[in-house]
Amino acid sequence: MEYIRYYRIICLKRSTTKMKGGYFRWDEPVYWRTNQAGYTKDPSMAGIYSGSDIEDCAGCRGDWVLEPLSDKERREANGLPPLTGLEPFEMPRRY
Numbered sequence: 863m864e865y866i867r868y869y870r871i872i873c874l875k876r877s878t879t880k881m882k883g884g885y886f887r888w889d890e891p892v893y894w895r896t897n898q899a900g901y902t903k904d905p906s907m908a909g910i911y912s913g914s915d916i917e918d919c920a921g922c923r924g925d926w927v928l929e930p931l932s933d934k935e936r937r938e939a940n941g942l943p944p945l946t947g948l949e950p951f952e953m954p955r956r957y
Contacts, residue, residue: 868939869928870908910939
């Protein structure tokens with residue numbers, strides 16, 4: 863079975879960061895909405911983008927970064943049922 867990777871897009875120009883433990887962390891990330899139609903601070907309202915969707919996104923260098931979906935969110939986006947914890951372990955294939 864092949865998984866499609868999905869992402870949220872974080873707009874760097876509208877997000878705020880702060881230093882934690884020597885690294886920058888998102889204090890208030892601002893996400894792109896679906897179809898690149900505006901912005902939101904609520905991750906549940908953010909658009910979900912595939913790799914091919916991202917190819918169509920424009921912007922200047924450093925405008926945005928990708929946030930990969932969690933395993934649970936990726937399974938939902940691929941139309942797969944949630945894991946019960948009883949499935950055999952399968953290593954993901956690297957592409």
